[in-house]
Each structure stands twice: as structure tokens, then as C-alpha cells.
Amino acid sequence: MEIGQFWDGERLSIPERLGAAYAAVLDKHGFLNDAKGPRPDEAPVGGVTQEQTDKHFTHAFDGSVARVELILVNPRGETSVSSTLLYQFLAGGSLCLVDVPSGAGAGALTLLASIAELRASEVLPRQPLEVRLLWGEISQPALNYGLELLNKINPVLEEQAIFVSVDSFRWDVLDDVSNVELVQKIAQAKLKFPQVLLLVCNFSGFLERQGKWKAANEGLGLLVRFCSGDMNAGVWIEPDQKAVSKGLFGKLSKLFRELLEFARLVDGDEEGAASSARFACPLGTGRTHRVNARALPFELAIKREKE
Numbered sequence: 062m063e064i065g066q067f068w069d070g071e072r073l074s075i076p077e078r079l080g081a082a083y084a085a086v087l088d089k090h091g092f093l094n095d096a097k098g099p100r101p102d103e104a105p106v107g108g109v110t111q112e113q114t115d116k117h118f119t120h121a122f123d124g125s126v127a128r129v130e131l132i133l134v135n136p137r138g139e140t141s142v143s144s145t146l147l148y149q150f151l152a153g154g155s156l157c158l159v160d161v162p163s164g165a166g167a168g169a170l171t172l173l174a175s176i177a178e179l180r181a182s183e184v185l186p187r188q189p190l191e192v193r194l195l196w197g198e199i200s201q202p203a204l205n206y207g208l209e210l211l212n213k214i215n216p217v218l219e220e221q222a223i224f225v226s227v228d229s230f231r232w233d234v235l236d237d238v239s240n241v242e243l244v245q246k247i248a249q250a251k252l253k254f255p256q257v258l259l260l261v262c263n264f265s266g267f268l269e270r271q272g273k274w275k276a277a278n279e280g281l282g283l284l285v286r287f288c289s290g291d292m293n294a295g296v297w298i299e300p301d302q303k304a305v306s307k308g309l310f311g312k313l314s315k316l317f318r319e320l321l322e323f324a325r326l327v328d329g330d331e332e333g334a335a336s337s338a339r340f341a342c343p344l345g346t347g348r349t350h351r352v353n354a355r356a357l358p359f360e361l362a363i364k365r366e367k368e
């Protein structure tokens with residue numbers, strides 16, 4: 062894959078139109094100056110309130126974008142399995158993209174904006190890609206920011222034959238009814254978009270640091286089962302921390318072993334693969350920030366035991 066446009070050998074750059082959309086939405090809400098200033102010592106993990114969401118959106122959104130881009134662009138060849146999987150699913154045709162918890166949509170927006178820019182510069186062919194995007198998230202304000210950003214970049218996506226219809230809704234991974242509502246939406250979307258890509262980004266703060274893995278286990282199991290199909294897949298992307306390589310990803314691998322008929326690791330390595338780089342601030346400060354990422358790619362293909 063030609064990566065020159067997002068990587069100059071030293072620094073990643075965020076898809077230009079997504080960076081511009083982010084700056085415009087920050088400006089509209091009066092957060093642009095804060096976002097250009099120093100970052101809080103402890104990385105914000107978001108949350109249900111307007112205040113938690115604003116803090117996360119202002120100081121962590123570009124880092125989330127850069128983390129997903131680092132895995133996709135794969136500048137040093139360290140995350141090839143995840144990168145190839147993502148390019149394959151986004152090449153064309155129709156796709157149900159399940160991005161949960163979406164926050165302000167950094168995961169899906171990064172993938173779609175990157176593919177659009179690679180198409181615009183004729184690195185990738187412009188095959189029609191119809192996307193049913195499902196954004197589930199506990200914070201309504203975060204969902205609202207995501208929709209604002211998507212509205213801004215949608216014309217750029219459509220120019221590149223990427224047609225997105227979105228359903229964004231409140232989802233609480235700890236709530237049974239909410240989980241059933243999520244999987245009903247997935248089942249419904251699969252009728253027209255049978256190929257599913259599950260994207261989970263930056264959920265380790267909640268699951269590991271806040272100790273919610275056990276309580277979330279049932280909801281996550283249901284999610285995995287319903288995203289599974291003929292040849293579906295997922296990529297889980299987190300900061301490269303011990304709590305992920307030795308914690309979360311091990312627990313996730315165990316969950317896949319329990320759900321053997323629905324999910325399995327693509328390359329067998331329970332720790333996934335990691336990379337790191339500096340990325341250019343998309344807000345015109347001239348600064349760069351460090352980003353690291355660890356990704357775990359997995360198949361979500363149904364295999365009956367007797368097969």
C-alpha cells in the first residue's frame with residue numbers, strides 16, 4: 062500500500078478533511094483554543110456527561126484518530142494483519158460497520174476519510190462502497206459531535222463513491238436491554254449488508270482501568286455473536302499499554318475461545334501487534350504528539366463444531 066500521503070518517514074498526518082472538520086466543530090463549540098493548548102496529564106476517557114464528553118473531544122479526539130490511522134497506514138510494517146484486513150473490508154461493495162463505543166466517531170471517520178483521500182489521489186480504485194454505519198455510545202453529546210463531523214466530511218466521501226447511512230444511538234454495554242437493542246440493529250442491518258466489520262477503539266480505560274470487564278462480558282459476548290457471519294471480522298484498537306497486551310487482549314482472546322463457533326484470532330497472537338509514531342497536530346499548531354497503538358484482529362465467521 063502506498064502510504065506516502067499520510068507518512069513522511071517521521072510523522073503521520075491525519076486525513077486533511079477530517080482534521081479540518083474537527084477544527085471547525087471545535088471552533089463552533091468554543092473549544093478550539095483549549096484544544097490547541099496543553100493536554101491534561103491524565104488522558105480523558107470520556108463518559109456520559111456533557112463535561113466528560115467535551116474534555117475527551119477537545120483533548121483526545123485527534124489522538125484517537127491518529128491511533129486508528131497508525132494501524133491502518135502501518136508505516137513500519139508492524140500491524141500488517143490488521144491493516145490488510147481493514148483495507149480489504151473497505152475496498153468496495155457494501156459493508157455494515159459497527160463502531161462501538163463510538164465516542165465522537167473517531168474510529169469509523171478515520172477509516173472512511175483515509176480511504177476517501179487514498180481514492181482522491183488514485184492510490185486506491187474508486188469502487189462504490191455503501192456503508193451502513195452503526196454508532197452505539199453511552200454519551201448522547203459524543204454521538205452529536207460524531208454526527209456533526211460526519212455531516213462535514215460526507216460530501217468528500219460521496220465524491221469518492223463512499224455512501225454512508227448512519228444510525229447513531231445510546232448504548233450501555235452494562236445494560237441488558239441496551240445490548241439487546243444493539244444486536245437487533247445489527248441483525249436488521251445484516252439483512253441488506255451481510256458483511257460486517259466490528260471496530261472497537263479505546264475502550265480499555267473503561268474495561269480495564271475502571272475495572273468493568275466482568276460486568277461488560279455478557280454484552281461483549283452478545284456483540285461478537287451477532288457480528289459474526291459468513292466472513293465477517295473485527296479489529297480492536299487500543300493504546301499500547303501493559304493493561305492491554307497483558308490484560309484486556311488476553312481476556313478478549315479467552316472470550317473468543319469460549320465463543321469458538323463465532324470468533325477466533327486471525328494470527329493466533331493473543332497480544333496483538335503494536336506500533337508507535339508521532340503525528341502532526343491537525344489544528345495548525347505546528348506541534349507533533351506521540352501516539353502508540355496495539356491492535357487485535359479477529360475473524361467473526363460462524364463455524365459449526367461438526368463442520
Ligand SMILES: C[S@@+](CC[C@H](N)C(=O)[O-])C[C@H]1O[C@@H](n2cnc3c(N)ncnc32)[C@H](O)[C@@H]1O
Nearest residue numbers: 106107108125162163164167199233234262263
Ligand atoms: C476513550 S472513549 C473512546 C471512544 C471512541 N471509540 C474513540 O476511539 O474515540 C471511551 C468511550 O466509552 C464510552 N462509554 C463509557 N461507558 C460506557 C458504557 N457503559 N457503555 C458504552 N459506552 C461507554 C464513553 O462515553 C466514551 O465515549
